[in-house]
Amino acid sequence: MTKYIFVTGGVLSSLGKGITSSSIATLLKHSGLNVGILKIDPYINVDPGTMSPLEHGEVFVTYDGAETDLDIGHYERFLNVDFSFKNNFTTGQVYLSVIDRERKGGYLGKTIQVIPHIVDEIKHRIKLAGEGKDILVVELGGTVGDIEGLPFLEAMREMKHEYGINRIISMHVTLIPLIRAAGELKTKPTQHSVQELRRIGITPQIIITRSEKEIPTELKNKLAMSCDVDYDCVIGAQDAKSIYQMPINFLKEGVLVPIARFLKLPELKPDMKAWDLLVKQILAPQQEVNIAFVGKYLNLKESYKSLIEALIHAGANLDTQVNIQWIDSEELEKNEEMLQKLKYVNGILVPGGFGERGIEGKMKAIQFAREQGIVFFGICLGMQLAILEFCRNVLGIKEANSMEFNPNTHEAVIYLIENFINQSGEKQIRTHTSPMGGTMRLGEYECTLKEGSKLQKAYKNQKLIKERHRHRYEANPKYQAMLEKKGMMISGKCNGLIEAIELKNHPWFVAVQFHPEFTSRLQAPNLAILEFIKQALYAKSYK
Numbered sequence: 001m002t003k004y005i006f007v008t009g010g011v012l013s014s015l016g017k018g019i020t021s022s023s024i025a026t027l028l029k030h031s032g033l034n035v036g037i038l039k040i041d042p043y044i045n046v047d048p049g050t051m052s053p054l055e056h057g058e059v060f061v062t063y064d065g066a067e068t069d070l071d072i073g074h075y076e077r078f079l080n081v082d083f084s085f086k087n088n089f090t091t092g093q094v095y096l097s098v099i100d101r102e103r104k105g106g107y108l109g110k111t112i113q114v115i116p117h118i119v120d121e122i123k124h125r126i127k128l129a130g131e132g133k134d135i136l137v138v139e140l141g142g143t144v145g146d147i148e149g150l151p152f153l154e155a156m157r158e159m160k161h162e163y164g165i166n167r168i169i170s171m172h173v174t175l176i177p178l179i180r181a182a183g184e185l186k187t188k189p190t191q192h193s194v195q196e197l198r199r200i201g202i203t204p205q206i207i208i209t210r211s212e213k214e215i216p217t218e219l220k221n222k223l224a225m226s227c228d229v230d231y232d233c234v235i236g237a238q239d240a241k242s243i244y245q246m247p248i249n250f251l252k253e254g255v256l257v258p259i260a261r262f263l264k265l266p267e268l269k270p271d272m273k274a275w276d277l278l279v280k281q282i283l284a285p286q287q288e289v290n291i292a293f294v295g296k297y298l299n300l301k302e303s304y305k306s307l308i309e310a311l312i313h314a315g316a317n318l319d320t321q322v323n324i325q326w327i328d329s330e331e332l333e334k335n336e337e338m339l340q341k342l343k344y345v346n347g348i349l350v351p352g353g354f355g356e357r358g359i360e361g362k363m364k365a366i367q368f369a370r371e372q373g374i375v376f377f378g379i380c381l382g383m384q385l386a387i388l389e390f391c392r393n394v395l396g397i398k399e400a401n402s403m404e405f406n407p408n409t410h411e412a413v414i415y416l417i418e419n420f421i422n423q424s425g426e427k428q429i430r431t432h433t434s435p436m437g438g439t440m441r442l443g444e445y446e447c448t449l450k451e452g453s454k455l456q457k458a459y460k461n462q463k464l465i466k467e468r469h470r471h472r473y474e475a476n477p478k479y480q481a482m483l484e485k486k487g488m489m490i491s492g493k494c495n496g497l498i499e500a501i502e503l504k505n506h507p508w509f510v511a512v513q514f515h516p517e518f519t520s521r522l523q524a525p526n527l528a529i530l531e532f533i534k535q536a537l538y539a540k541s542y543k
């Protein structure tokens with residue numbers, strides 16, 4: 001008998017509904033409940049896989065290879081649970097399956113309509129995500145009042161009708177703006193958005209009020225009266241320094257009291273001790289380390305969300321503040337002085353990416369790290385470029401290239417996964433064909449680590465690890481012997497594919513084909529990223 005907490009947003013977007021949902025779910029999990037969480041996106045795209053990172057931010061990849069909204073990343077980071085394709089769906093997916101069923105005659109000649117057919121499909125998917133859970137937190141993307149969000153609100157209304165009030169809570173996240181000139185917090189937009197919800201038959205029971213300043217009790221009481229909720233149901237969500245403070249802030253605001261009352265649960269007493277300590281170490285760390293982050297799209301850091309969070313996790317667990325120095329790879333191409341600045345950082349990070357823009361700058365940073373003995377970590381494209389740089393500047397293969405940048409290159413050091421499969425005859429590798437026709441590796445794959453490698457040490461001497469992928473290109477094993485001869489070790493493999501490299505004569509120069517950031521959680525930081533920060537700290541200590 002799963003119970004449901006629906007989280008809607010009012011007034012405007014980007015209010016932190018994802019963080020609110022994750023925080024509430026975290027408190028419930030730490031109270032001993034089996035909690036699931038689901039994000040529903042009202043856009044028509046089937047998934048964000050084909051959207052530009054400038055448009056949508058990061059595409060988060062689940063272990064089972066779903067390309068999902070970045071909020072799923074927050075869910076995993078907060079809850080320390082692996083979610084799957086079932087934990088995110090879009091309007092596009094709902095319509096696709098209804099139309100597909102209609103084409104196959106699944107509706108026996110009926111006229112297909114938003115109500116009941118689309119709404120039934122939505123309810124089916126919500127129930128599927130809730131299967132086996134005590135509580136499912138359902139986050140509805142968008143803002144109340146959006147046309148495309150209506151079928152989802154209708155699904156929620158109908159579920160309340162079906163299941164009764166003890167199994168469903170409606171929680172509304174809204175903004176209480178501060179009018180600076182008057183120094184006043186304003187409740188009117190919230191009243192309007194609650195009215196809008198009530199107009200379509202939904203009465204929110206708990207109101208989460210996002211604001212810059214603390215909301216005084218009188219104002220909360222006024223809101224409770226005007227929005228017709230209990231006095232203990234107006235919960236403050238004041239801006240915080242770290243998103244990881246939010247579960248603790250919500251607990252202090254007493255959010256679990258009405259949740260337990262409405263859902264007929266015994267008193268909820270979450271154990272947040274370990275969490276609390278990590279948050280303290282984020283807010284007041286003992287030491288700091290400087291990391292150069294060499295990427296593009298730096299104006300939109302949302303596209304590196306998981307990696308930025310993974311650095312925070314590593315920092316929290318090492319009681320260290322990780323200062324990120326954003327280095328625009330295109331700038332680095334033109335500006336020699338900027339390259340020299342890299343001397344003063346404790347570690348250089350080259351993240352994943354697509355396309356040719358900025359790659360020469362990234363390679364300059366890689367060469368600098370290699371030649372100057374600076375701690376280096378490369379991820380996905382970062383590993384491909386580390387191999388290219390080595391081929392060009394150490395092995396002297398000047399033409400060395402990736403087929404991503406030159407499909408006709410004669411020295412295809414990085415080539416398509418299809419080339420690997422055709423040449424090696426390897427049948428074991430699971431691939432995914434994208435709607436645009438590209439073949440990719442997506443989701444979790446095993447990686448065998450080389451005995452005695454730095455990477456194996458980072459992973460606590462495990463022989464076999466699992467990490468997630470999202471890429472089309474692979475390092476060509478034809479070059480392996482040449483790389484090894486000159487000191488580049490292949491430290492990770494999967495069915496003959498090169499998954500990780502490192503340099504023998506360097507303090508710590510490691511790069512991986514997978515995306516370690518997707519498995520990093522506050523309470524379980526990714527071990528490769530943790531080791532990178534540890535090594536940067538160590539480098540700082542003897543500088």
Ligand code: GLN
Binds near residue numbers: 381
């Ligand atoms: N563009 C590269 C590829 O598709 C790397 C992708 C990535 O960094 N995620 O293989």
